[in-house]
Amino acid sequence: MSDSGALQRNGPIRAAWLGIRKAWERFWYPPTEPFDIGFARFLFFAWVLYSTWGRNFVMWGDLPIELFYPMPYMKLVNYQPASASTLEILEVIWRGSLFLGCIGFLTRLSALVGCVLTMYLWTLGFGYTQEAHGSIPLIFGMFVLAASRSADAFSVDSLLFRSRYRARGASPNYGWPARVICCVYVLMFFASAITKLRNTGIEWGFHALTDIFHGKWMGASPSRRWALDFFLDHFPMPVLGMGALLLELAAPLALLRGIPRVVILPLLMTMQLGIYSTMGLDFRPTFALIPFFVPWSRLRRVLSEKVGSVYSRCIAMLQAKNPSKRVSIPPWDKLSQ
Amino acid sequence: MTDEHNAACLRLGLTFMAFFDTCRSMNFAPSSPPKAGDGPTVRRSLWGADIRDKVDRLISNVVIFAIVGGTLTATVLKKEFWPFSPFPMYSVTEDYRKPYYRFGVFGLVENDGKLTEVSLNRSELLYPIDRKRLAQTLGSSKVAYNGRMWGAHMEISDEFYRRKLLGVMKLYNRNLKRSPDHKNEAPLVGMRLYMMEYPDRLRRPVPLRGTKVNLIAELRNDE
Numbered sequence: 400m401s402d403s404g405a406l407q408r409n410g411p412i413r414a415a416w417l418g419i420r421k422a423w424e425r426f427w428y429p430p431t432e433p434f435d436i437g438f439a440r441f442l443f444f445a446w447v448l449y450s451t452w453g454r455n456f457v458m459w460g461d462l463p464i465e466l467f468y469p470m471p472y473m474k475l476v477n478y479q480p481a482s483a484s485t486l487e488i489l490e491v492i493w494r495g496s497l498f499l500g501c502i503g504f505l506t507r508l509s510a511l512v513g514c515v516l517t518m519y520l521w522t523l524g525f526g527y528t529q530e531a532h533g534s535i536p537l538i539f540g541m542f543v544l545a546a547s548r549s550a551d552a553f554s555v556d557s558l559l560f561r562s563r564y565r566a567r568g569a570s571p572n573y574g575w576p577a578r579v580i581c582c583v584y585v586l587m588f589f590a591s592a593i594t595k596l597r598n599t600g601i602e603w604g605f606h607a608l609t610d611i612f613h614g615k616w617m618g619a620s621p622s623r624r625w626a627l628d629f630f631l632d633h634f635p636m637p638v639l640g641m642g643a644l645l646l647e648l649a650a651p652l653a654l655l656r657g658i659p660r661v662v663i664l665p666l667l668m669t670m671q672l673g674i675y676s677t678m679g680l681d682f683r684p685t686f687a688l689i690p691f692f693v694p695w696s697r698l699r700r701v702l703s704e705k706v707g708s709v710y711s712r713c714i715a716m717l718q719a720k721n722p723s724k725r726v727s728i729p730p731w732d733k734l735s736q
Numbered sequence: 737m738t739d740e741h742n743a744a745c746l747r748l749g750l751t752f753m754a755f756f757d758t759c760r761s762m763n764f765a766p767s768s769p770p771k772a773g774d775g776p777t778v779r780r781s782l783w784g785a786d787i788r789d790k791v792d793r794l795i796s797n798v799v800i801f802a803i804v805g806g807t808l809t810a811t812v813l814k815k816e817f818w819p820f821s822p823f824p825m826y827s828v829t830e831d832y833r834k835p836y837y838r839f840g841v842f843g844l845v846e847n848d849g850k851l852t853e854v855s856l857n858r859s860e861l862l863y864p865i866d867r868k869r870l871a872q873t874l875g876s877s878k879v880a881y882n883g884r885m886w887g888a889h890m891e892i893s894d895e896f897y898r899r900k901l902l903g904v905m906k907l908y909n910r911n912l913k914r915s916p917d918h919k920n921e922a923p924l925v926g927m928r929l930y931m932m933e934y935p936d937r938l939r940r941p942v943p944l945r946g947t948k949v950n951l952i953a954e955l956r957n958d959e
Contacts, residue, residue, distance in 0.1 A: 427796075427800055428796075458863075458864040459864065462864075462903075462907060463902075463903040463906040463907050463910075464903070465899045465900065465902045465903030465906065466865070466873055466900060466903030466904065466907065467903075468873075468890060468896075468900075470818050470889055471816075471817070471818070471889050472817070472818050472819070518819070522818075527865070527869070527873055528865075528869045528872035528873050529872040529873075529875075529877055529886040529887045529890075530816065530818055530886060530887070530889075531825075531886075532821055532823055532825060534819075535818075535819045535821060538819050539803050539819070542799070542803070543799060543803070546795050546796065546799050547796065547799075548792070572789075572792060572796075575796045575800065576796075579799065579800055579803060579804070582803075582804055583803060583804075583807070586804070586807050586808075586811075587823055588823075589811075590807060590808075590810070590811040590821070590822050590823045591822075591823035591824075591825065591827070593811055593822070594811065594814060594822045594823060594824045594827045595826075595827040597814060597827075598814075598824065598827040598828050598884055599827060599828055599829070603827070603829075606829070606831075607826065607829045609832060610829035610830055610831060610832045611826055611829055613832035613937035613938075613940070614829075614830065614832065614937060616937065616940055617937065618867060618868060628940070631940075
């Protein structure tokens with residue numbers, strides 16, 4: 400076989416492979432400023448810490464072992480329920496790791512400890528009851544932050560260890576973590592919509608919300624019953640149900656910058672708040688993933704320019720009012736530096 | 737402990753310290769920024785920047801494949817591999833105009849040689865297992881939705897119910913012992929699990945009452 404023949408035959412395959420690789424790189428590795436991922440990391444851990452402050456894991460300690468029924472992954476890792484005193488210590492370590500992740504000190508280690516302990520503490524209750532899914536985005540988020548360079552800016556690490564955590568300008572290394580975390584957030588909704596369609600079909604949108612709300616009414620508190628009554632009596636439930644299903648299906652569009660993201664993200668958040676106020680399912684900790692959708696450096700630049708122009712106009716107005724008093728005021732870019 | 741042992745420990749400690757110091761000096765340059773006129777500086781690293789970048793890229797690709805691939809696989813197969821999930825919550829619902837079935841959990845109390853049933857569905861002595869969690873721990877979702885939503889991994893059997901009811905009874909009696917407000921109450925000597933039928937959910941303002949239609953499991957303390 401001649402070399403040219405092999406090359407000709409490999410040509411299209413190689414071209415396709417290069418095309419796929421290029422598309423993969425373009426999608427997953429957009430060059431991003433280190434400030435974007437650093438500031439998003441700060442907000443992520445701060446929100447997780449705040450929104451889970453009242454969460455009590457110690458109550459699951461020392462329960463009769465007969466009530467514990469491990470999930471499959473628990474059998475795989477030989478998961479053992481801890482005593483109440485151990486849980487108390489683990490809870491302190493967990494909150495400590497969230498705080499350290501927030502300020503960006505020993506960030507990779509803190510994020511990894513946070514990820515492992517979120518997985519352990521949060522799922523302990525599932526062993527006694529049944530699984531839930533609100534913690535999954537947080538576990539993945541922390542895992543991604545542990546595996547990425549999220550502390551090269553806006554962190555204590557970047558101040559202490561300048562050579563290792565040195566921000567080198569926009570780089571794909573800062574783009575992929577945000578991209579994966581955004582995917583985790585939108586996949587949560589998209590997967591949910593696909594499962595609804597496969598389990599019930601399109602009619603889910605027309606009747607499910609009414610069924611769910613009537614079901615929730617039974618065990619609801621008086622205030623929640625009022626909210627459920629209000630929705631059931633005053634809102635067209637099929638329209639709301641179908642809207643929710645379509646919104647979940649459209650969630651991946653939030654990965655596109657611009658109008659789709661600006662429209663879909665607030666709607667998803669509103670839907671989650673609606674679920675919380677009516678059904679009592681608290682998905683608020685997952686809001687921690689929202690900061691990864693925001694291009695913080697660009698926002699900072701735009702805001703700085705806007706504030707700068709307002710500042711210059713104010714100075715010009717002041718000087719026009721009192722032309723006799725010439726005060727030397729530094730220009731905005733020097734002030735902002 | 738002999739002096740030789742102490743000396744060996746000291747040598748080992750010093751070797752580790754020297755090793756970590758070497759690693760530190762190779763990885764971390766001085767924290768002061770380079771000054772003008774210093775000339776080009778070469779950053780010393782254990783691996784070198786290009787190899788580190790390649791390792792970083794490999795790790796990131798593995799993470800992307802694992803997280804996104806895992807979630808998509810769980811969605812396509814419609815199966816829970818927690819933490820990879822198809823997020824099946826509320827994908828199946830019950831028609832609110834039709835009768836529906838739920839578990840009724842009752843404890844058995846002995847009074848003057850006679851057994852009396854006490855409803856435990858809203859008992860505060862089961863803390864932290866409240867009404868909702870009590871149904872969940874007994875696999876009510878798996879039964880009600882045929883494993884299409886929560887609790888799909890639970891293998892429901894007589895043994896499953898007996899074990900769970902024993903756990904509930906132990907929890908109740910333990911909390912009873914610790915609670916000063918319930919000093920005069922008798923401990924449970926057994927448990928019964930019923931399937932209760934409720935008419936429908938149409939009459940919202942009226943609190944619905946279920947009727948026992950089927951005894952699913954029974955447990956006695958002396959068993």
